[in-house]
Amino acid sequence: MDDLREQYLRANQYRDLAFVERPYLGSPGAPAQDESNTSRLWAHLNGGFLMAHEYTRWWEESRALRTTAVLGDWSWLNKVRITGPHAEAFLDRISAKSVLSQQVGATRFTPMLSAAGRIAIEGVALKLADDDFLFTQSGAQFWLPLQAQRLGMDVHLADQTPDWTCFALQGPQSLPVLEAVTGESFADLRFSRWRRTTLFDTEVIVQRQGVTGEIGYEFLMRTDTGRAHELWRRIRDVGRDVGLRELGYRAQMIGHTESNVPTVIRDYLPDRFPADKLPRFARLWATDDELAALDHDLTEHLVTPAELGWSRAVDLDHDFVGRDAVRAEADAGGPTRRWRALVWDADDVGELFAAQFRDAPAPPAPDQAWGQFRLQFHRVRRDGEAAGWASAAAHSPTLRRMVSHARLDAGLQPGAEVTVDWGFPGSPTWRLRATVSEQPLLPDHRRDDPVAAAAARGE
Known part of the structure; x- marks a missing residue:
């Protein structure tokens, strides 16, 4: 997938290339998404990524999040790999949430602040191994190198935005869909935990995470085999049995407002500029x-x-x-x-x-x-x-x-x-x-036991 990385790098040369010279690039799931994007419209997001505007009808997609399940694409979020002998110490120093007790297999919300104590950037950090983290959030590829330079710490930072998907399977029926797709049990996976699996001969990290207020999972699949669109298609097709809908950009942010998810630009400005x-x-x-x-x-x-x-x-x-x-x-x-x-x-x-x-x-x-x-x-x-x-x-x-x-x-x-x-x-x-x-406007189910929740619904 060297071509995808090359396009991504060109798309992010805001100051060096004219707009017409910076490419748009489809999500790794785009070939499958194009099959069902009935709006024929694509939103332009971070780094040139395109995202389907509306698959069916936005209100149907929004309701499905609360009643069955949705499949949304957050692959456009920037992803930075943090490695080196001081990786943990570096992340701990720049995060208001300490990561020293974080275990391999855990994900932690890590807001990062300016010297004035205001939010500069916030996101989640997956601990992949000792001194090896994957931090996901827009702008991370700019903010983290600035902090490393300022602190003078021995850390290696790699922009891996185009190297991983972030397909979000969210909603009350997300667990049965996940298990049907993988052929594995994930009932014991707690919120903010992840584990590896293999799908379509490709490494996939499945983490129990999400910004919808519902039980949900995210698929971080390596894109170098070029098979991410097959994963999207399988999740969509398997999920049809329970009423899953693909979640377009038009409806995506409704869930943020319903579920108490403050979002940069929409709710506040980041304190990382003069x-x-x-x-x-x-x-x-x-x-x-x-x-x-x-x-x-x-x-x-x-x-x-x-x-x-x-x-x-x-x-x-x-x-x-x-x-x-x-x-x-x-x-x-x-x-x-x-x-x-x-x-x-x-x-x-x-x-x-x-x-x-x-x-x-x-x-x-x-x-x-x-x-x-x-x-x-x-x-x-x-x-x-x-x-x-x-x-x-x-x-x-x-x-x-x-x-x-x-x-x-x-x-x-x-x-x-x-x-x-x-x-x-x-x-x-x-x-x-x-x-x-009060916040949130709807009950927060992210940490619910999915098996007990299904039993309570009579399933």
């Missing part, structure tokens, strides 16, 4: 008009782990970049804002849609499952006064409501009534009512 460079980064995700209309500084959206509800992912008893700032925040009583959800008023949202068919000016209605990483932070108000930000707004077919994430003043408790400023440059701004809710 303040004067942040607008340039934000321009990738917003129009010039939208940025010009901002009435606040973009640094407002740089956040600490506690502000996103990630305090449990921080180990203050080990030395890591940003620890002093995190400790100071905790000593001061915690962040001034807390991570919440908002359930938007159905009548107000309905009126917004109805207004599109009347003569009076009105802001545009929310896109139905827009699915893109667009920079959209909407001001939240309590009794007319600014009280935080709403983000990642999505129409949930499962909840039958417009819902969103929110970073709100710490004093705002679940049940509080607020309004959300909804408007765009050149349009009026409406204040839509919403109710503050």
Whole structure:
């Protein structure tokens, strides 16, 4: 698969090659995905990767996540291999979550911070062997080398983004599909654990992981044999017996909002650029008009782990970049804002849609499952006064409501009534009512015993 790696490297030469010279490249599963991508549309994601926009209908795909199973493609996430005699020490130093107790066969959520204690990048690290980790998250191929250079540690970093798939099988029926595909039992595999298997004469790591709030598994298959599309096809075809649907990009992010998954760009900005460079980064995700209309500084959206509800992912008893700032925040009583959800008023949202068919000016209605990483932070108000930000707004077919994430003043408790400023440059701004809710909006089943869960459903 040298050709895939060459295309990937060319696609990432943002500053050296013109746009027309940088290739698009299909996911390793693209030949099979093309068979069922009825939208005939492909989203352009990290490093030139293309992803099917909508396989069947976005609302059917979203509901299947909660009722049967879905197969989604996260292969576009960057993957960096960390090896060398100081690999563990290096990862421990740059991660707010210590990895010193992490065992081979385990996966750990490892948020990484700036010196100011704000999120620079976050992802998961698989421990493959002693001093051998695979870290997955967008931007890792840039951030990790910068940290290695700054710390001067003996560590080898290799961008392996095109070398592995990340096919996510998620939902209540994911275990029987997994076992039918592999011919092996995975009932005893706990959350954030992984094991190796072989499919289509190719090494595959199966990890129990996911960002959907459901029991789920991810297939990290080596791409060098060129058989990843056969794996995608087998999972899809086997899963049809239980109602599995492929999950397109249009519906993919609905699950993030329903399941309390803060996502960079959609919910916050990463603190890995000088303040004067942040607008340039934000321009990738917003129009010039939208940025010009901002009435606040973009640094407002740089956040600490506690502000996103990630305090449990921080180990203050080990030395890591940003620890002093995190400790100071905790000593001061915690962040001034807390991570919440908002359930938007159905009548107000309905009126917004109805207004599109009347003569009076009105802001545009929310896109139905827009699915893109667009920079959209909407001001939240309590009794007319600014009280935080709403983000990642999505129409949930499962909840039958417009819902969103929110970073709100710490004093705002679940049940509080607020309004959300909804408007765009050149349009009026409406204040839509919403109710503050706890996170997540749906029960978190990621750590459930899949056998017991099936029995409880009468299966």
